[in-house]
Amino acid sequence: MADFTPIRALGLMSGTSMDGVDAAVLVTDGVDIQEFGESAFRPFTASEVETLTAAQGLWPDDDAEILNAALKVIQDAHADIIGEFEDIDLISFHGQTLNHDPDKARTFQLGDGPDLAARTGIKTAWDFRTNDMRAGGQGAPLAPFFHFACAKWAGLTEPTAFLNLGGVGNVTLIDPSKPTPQTSGALLAFDTGPANAPLNDLMQSRLNKPFDENGALAAKGTADEAILTRVFQRPFFAQVPPKSLDRHDFHDALTWVEDLSNADAAATLTALPAACVAANQSHFPNQPKNWFICGGGALNPTLMVELQNRLTGTVAPIEDIGLDGDMLEAQAFAFLAVRTLRGLPISASTTTGVPEPKRGGQIATP
Numbered sequence: 001m002a003d004f005t006p007i008r009a010l011g012l013m014s015g016t017s018m019d020g021v022d023a024a025v026l027v028t029d030g031v032d033i034q035e036f037g038e039s040a041f042r043p044f045t046a047s048e049v050e051t052l053t054a055a056q057g058l059w060p061d062d063d064a065e066i067l068n069a070a071l072k073v074i075q076d077a078h079a080d081i082i083g084e085f086e087d088i089d090l091i092s093f094h095g096q097t098l099n100h101d102p103d104k105a106r107t108f109q110l111g112d113g114p115d116l117a118a119r120t121g122i123k124t125a126w127d128f129r130t131n132d133m134r135a136g137g138q139g140a141p142l143a144p145f146f147h148f149a150c151a152k153w154a155g156l157t158e159p160t161a162f163l164n165l166g167g168v169g170n171v172t173l174i175d176p177s178k179p180t181p182q183t184s185g186a187l188l189a190f191d192t193g194p195a196n197a198p199l200n201d202l203m204q205s206r207l208n209k210p211f212d213e214n215g216a217l218a219a220k221g222t223a224d225e226a227i228l229t230r231v232f233q234r235p236f237f238a239q240v241p242p243k244s245l246d247r248h249d250f251h252d253a254l255t256w257v258e259d260l261s262n263a264d265a266a267a268t269l270t271a272l273p274a275a276c277v278a279a280n281q282s283h284f285p286n287q288p289k290n291w292f293i294c295g296g297g298a299l300n301p302t303l304m305v306e307l308q309n310r311l312t313g314t315v316a317p318i319e320d321i322g323l324d325g326d327m328l329e330a331q332a333f334a335f336l337a338v339r340t341l342r343g344l345p346i347s348a349s350t351t352t353g354v355p356e357p358k359r360g361g362q363i364a365t366p
Helices: 046-055 064-082 113-120 130-134 144-153 196-207 213-219 225-231 262-283 301-310 328-342
Strands: 007-014 020-028 033-043 090-101 106-110 124-126 160-165 168-174 187-194 290-294 314-317 362-364
Touching: 007 064, 007 328, 020 064, 020 328, 033 064, 033 144, 033 328, 046 064, 046 090, 064 090, 064 106, 064 113, 090 113, 090 328, 106 130, 113 124, 113 362, 124 328, 144 160, 144 168, 144 187, 144 328, 168 262, 187 262, 196 213, 196 262, 213 262, 213 301, 225 262, 262 301, 290 301, 301 314, 328 362
Parallel strands: 007 090, 090 124, 160 290, 290 314
Antiparallel strands: 007 020, 020 033, 090 106, 124 362, 160 168, 168 187
16 A cells, blocks of 8 residues: 555534534544544534424425525535634535435435535545445445544454444444454444434423433433334344434334323433344344443433443443544544545445445545
8 A cells, every 4th residue: 555644634524413513633544543633513503403404304306495505504614613723634524414315325415525625725525425325335334444443543452332322323343453444354334223313302392402411301211111122123123234224214203102201201212222222233243342432322321321231241431442422423534535535445345235345435626
């Protein structure tokens, strides 16, 4: 592999929670992590969230007025936060996922890479999922190659799981003893099921709150195991990975708990992500010694207890190995941007189901 001097890449992420844009600097050559740099967060205003929410579930040929309004929010917010950083060599722009349908080989991340490059004067990597899906992959998850690099950076040697609990849950099983992320047996990654989205929807619809702070409401209730068992009868859980979901795939979650009290409903939907991961453990070729948790779910003590009770191995926040769970996805896309620049693969059969290791992303030059 040709020598490549590590560069300062700025990763940007606006996730399904639509709370704002995470931005984080990573110094890397696309293979190894040299340094974790500075980070920042640019929250969306209430009106921006309303605009983005209206666009959720749309495709490029749908309502142009709604999409153009949402696009302006995304471009402006990302340009705002880029302005807070200096000496950036490469921007990584994931955009805002509005829809994801791997069964029909289509996905929609709202965002304009060339426009962002023109606004900032910085080379911009974007459109990371399309190439994988055209080749027969799921287009997600894309963070596993970065997770592999993180495990190497942290000096891990035994099978380890990184579990991200955002709107949807996804897991990466890592064997750090392998030489590269595309080596057979190095990675297995897939979406595990709904994570925080159903609980957040419940809190918003019943109590007009965005989430269950510190898992306080759920801690007062009891999870309905019969409901959870019915969920696992869905074909998704028997499906062999790789597999991926959209935030809307379990859109009927609130109907499952409609007859429960607020506390029991919250307890059930808090247990749901942990139970979903446990239901998928049968797909693992080997069980991890340690589970490192990131995403919003790691901030919920009640959910962390559910994970420890339902999973084999030790459960801990990813900060325990020196990583920043809040910025991990932004850092991941910074890593992928450098791999895109170098022409290195960003997905493989055990991460997205693509037949062979696949390059991805486009580079927009100012």
